[in-house]
Every structure is written in structure tokens, then in C-alpha cells.
Amino acid sequence: MSVRSGVVGIWIIATGVLIGVLYLGRSILAPFALAVFLFLIMEGFARIIVEQVKFVGRNIARAISILAVLVGFGLFVGLLAQGIAQFGGQASEYEQKINNLIADVYGLLQMDSAPTLTQIIFNESGQRFFATIANATGDLSGDLVVILIYVAFLFLAQSAWGPKLDRLFPVPEQRDQVREIGAAARRGIETYLWTQTVISALITFLTYFTLIALGVQNALFLSALIFVLNYIPTVGSIVAAFVPTLFALVQPELPAWLPAGGENASYIFAAIVFLGVSFWQFAIGNFVQPRIMGETLNLSALVVLLSLAIWGAIWGIPGMFLSAPLTVLMMILFAQSASTRWIAVLLSADGNPGGVISKPANDDLVITAETADT
Incomplete structure (x- = not known):
């Protein structure tokens, strides 16, 4: 009994130490982990190119995969910049719609003195909230250069992994066992990342045409956000359904197919957008994704x-x-x-x-x- 209690105690201490190291070293470990997974995505793409296109060599396939990922990242940054610029150009109209929405909520709750958006943003709580978001976004943006440097060195260092493994495990049986474990872990992660990418791309593609059909402004920018959010398990898909809905709720110009006038037109439009976006999240998340991802996650x-x-x-x-x-x-x-x-x-x-x-x-x-x- 005492031995078992000692083992449990060691497990608890080891877990606490590991969590402490991960938390204190997050500024180094988190970018490196992102770089490793980005490296695995590129390597998986290169492996697919080599398998499907027989005359393409490994180095050329890697160059194509790296270029494709960098171009995709550049397009995403461009979409974000374009979307922010478009929203900035209509800032006053969005602000008026948001103020009206706040007033409606206060009226529904029978509360007086509804604040404006400016008052909410520039009060103490609002400043802390947006400062937290800005700091997190800024830290992530600043880490992008570090992540790309890590990826470059991972490609340069991978040729030496085999000889290092031979020296670390001189016994052939142990070396083969370690290789099998590493291959299993790598295949599992690569398959998950690629499957998640395909699922996110499918949802984004269908959502984009749904937003276009419904008349949601800046649909391409919103679809790009949905693509990224779907990489976050469970919570990401929920947030992805609400983001276009909130933008539709404060959209200055409603589409022509909605009934003219009416105080509830914006709410009806937002509800329809929510149903349209949620349909693809629900249908693919509950029927397509389990079939594709069931063997990988x-x-x-x-x-x-x-x-x-x-x-x-x-x-x-x-x-x-x-x-x-x-x-x-x-x-x-x-x-x-x-x-x-x-x-x-x-x-x-x-x-x-x-x-x-x-x-x-x-x-x-x-x-x-x-x-x-x-």
C-alpha cells in the first residue's frame, strides 16, 4: 500500500512539474510546437506529391509544399487586411447599428441609460478586454517569424535524425521499436492535421457560397475566419457559427430579398444567416467528419x-x-x-x-x- 501511495505521489509531483515547465516556457515551447506541426503538414503534403506524381523528386516536392503553405498563408493575411479595411471604411455605419442593438437589448430588459459602443470600449473593463485580445494577437503575430525560422531549421536538421537515432539506440531491436513509435506518432498527427484541413476547407467552401447567396457583406473575410476557427475542437465550430451571425446583425445595408423596412429585419436576417452557417457546421461535423476522422482521432x-x-x-x-x-x-x-x-x-x-x-x-x-x- 505504501509503495502504491509513493508511486501516486511521484505521478502527481511529476505532472505538476511538467505543467509548470510547459507554462513557464510557453513563450519558447508553444512557437516550437506550432513549427513542428507546420513542418509535419509540409512533409505530409510533400509525401502525397511524391506518391501521386512519380516523376517528382523528394526535394522538389518539399519545395512545392513549402511554397504552397507560404502562398496560402499570404492569401490569408491579405484577406484579413482587406476585411479589416472594408469594415474600417464603414465604421460609422456599423457603430450606429451596434448602438441601436445595445439600446434594443436595454429596452428589452427594461433598463435605462443604454451606453454607446464608444462608452463600452473606452471604459475600464472594455480597455482591459481589448488590451488582452490585442496582446494575444500581437504575441501570436510576433511569433510567426520565429515559427518560420524553426521550420527552416527542422528541414535542415532532419537528415541528421537517422544517424543520431543510431547512436542513441545502438541495439537494433530497440532502435526499430523507437522508429515504429515515432512513425506511429507522426502518421497519427499528420493524418489528423490533413483531415482537419480538408474538413475545414469543405465547411469554409460551403459557408462562403451560403453567405454570398444570403447577401452577407465581406463573405470572403468571414469565411477565412471560419476556416481558422474550425481547427479549434468543439468550441471553434460554435464560435464559427456565431461570428457571421453577429456581423449580419450589425450589417448596415440589408439584402434586397428581405422585406423592406421593419424594426426586426436585422434580427430576421441574422437568424437566417445563423441557420445557414450552423447547418453546414452541424451536417459536416456530425455526419461527414466522424466518417473521415473516426480512424485518426x-x-x-x-x-x-x-x-x-x-x-x-x-x-x-x-x-x-x-x-x-x-x-x-x-x-x-x-x-x-x-x-x-x-x-x-x-x-x-x-x-x-x-x-x-x-x-x-x-x-x-x-x-x-x-x-x-x-
Whole structure:
């Protein structure tokens, strides 16, 4: 009993120390983790090019994948700049609509002295709120250069990983086992990231044409935001449904197909936009995504939500984006040892995280072929 209590105590202390290191080193570790996952996306894209186009060499495929990711990122930044400029050009009209909305809410609650948007933004609470958002966005933007530098060095360093692994594990059996674990983790993360990208692109594509059909202004900018938000598990899809709705609610010019006049026209328009956007989020999230992602994200729904909260608290916005793949990585690694396999079982959705142990007496780094297919 005392031995078991000691093991539990060591686990608690080790977990606390690990969380403390992750939190205190978030300014270094979070950008590096983003760089690793961006590197895996590029490598996965390059692997697909090599497999599908036989005459293209590995280096050319990598160059194409890097260029494609950089061009995509540049287009996204351009869309953000264009969207912000368009909203800025109609700032006074949006402000009037927002003031009317605030007055309607206060009137519905039978409250007097409705504040204006300017008063809300420039009071003490508003300044703290927007300062927090600005700081988080600024930190993330400032890390982009560091992330790209990390990615460049990851490409330069990957040729030396094989010889280093040979020296770290001189016994061939151990080296092969480590390679299998690394390959399983890499395939799981790459597959998840690519699957999530396809799902996000599909939702974004359908949402964009829905917004265009309904007459929502700046639909391309809103669709780009939805594409990024869908990378955040669970919460991201909910926020993605409300963002176009809020913009539709304060849109200065309503589409011509709505009935002319009427105090509730903006609310009707926003409700229709919400239903249109939510339909694709619900349909793809509940019918298409489980079929595509069922074999790649073997995580409990509760674990996904908890990991989002925990990684978000530790690493902020980067942690929210990386919560699911990081938890998948933890599950794969925990499944390789008999002493930690119970954690992987709890994290998994079906209780079978893979990594079946073949030698209980010496369980570390010993797996069967099932792990390679995880």
C-alpha cells in the first residue's frame, strides 16, 4: 500500500512539474510546437506529391509544399487586411447599428441609460478586454517569424535524425521499436492535421457560397475566419457559427430579398444567416467528419473538451489550436508502456489506443505491429 501511495505521489509531483515547465516556457515551447506541426503538414503534403506524381523528386516536392503553405498563408493575411479595411471604411455605419442593438437589448430588459459602443470600449473593463485580445494577437503575430525560422531549421536538421537515432539506440531491436513509435506518432498527427484541413476547407467552401447567396457583406473575410476557427475542437465550430451571425446583425445595408423596412429585419436576417452557417457546421461535423476522422482521432469527446481547456490555459491561443494533436500524441506515447497504458485507455474513445505490450517484464519501448497502424 505504501509503495502504491509513493508511486501516486511521484505521478502527481511529476505532472505538476511538467505543467509548470510547459507554462513557464510557453513563450519558447508553444512557437516550437506550432513549427513542428507546420513542418509535419509540409512533409505530409510533400509525401502525397511524391506518391501521386512519380516523376517528382523528394526535394522538389518539399519545395512545392513549402511554397504552397507560404502562398496560402499570404492569401490569408491579405484577406484579413482587406476585411479589416472594408469594415474600417464603414465604421460609422456599423457603430450606429451596434448602438441601436445595445439600446434594443436595454429596452428589452427594461433598463435605462443604454451606453454607446464608444462608452463600452473606452471604459475600464472594455480597455482591459481589448488590451488582452490585442496582446494575444500581437504575441501570436510576433511569433510567426520565429515559427518560420524553426521550420527552416527542422528541414535542415532532419537528415541528421537517422544517424543520431543510431547512436542513441545502438541495439537494433530497440532502435526499430523507437522508429515504429515515432512513425506511429507522426502518421497519427499528420493524418489528423490533413483531415482537419480538408474538413475545414469543405465547411469554409460551403459557408462562403451560403453567405454570398444570403447577401452577407465581406463573405470572403468571414469565411477565412471560419476556416481558422474550425481547427479549434468543439468550441471553434460554435464560435464559427456565431461570428457571421453577429456581423449580419450589425450589417448596415440589408439584402434586397428581405422585406423592406421593419424594426426586426436585422434580427430576421441574422437568424437566417445563423441557420445557414450552423447547418453546414452541424451536417459536416456530425455526419461527414466522424466518417473521415473516426480512424485518426480516437479521443473521447470529454477528453477533447478538457484538453482544449487545459492546453488553452497553459499556452493560450496556440494551445487551443494544438490541443487535439498534442493529446493524440500523448495517447500514442502512453500506450507504449504497461505503467502508463491506463492513461491512454482513458484518453481513447473506444478504450483501444493501440500499442499492445508484448513483454510485460520489460515493457518500455516494446510494442507489437498494432502500434504502427494506430
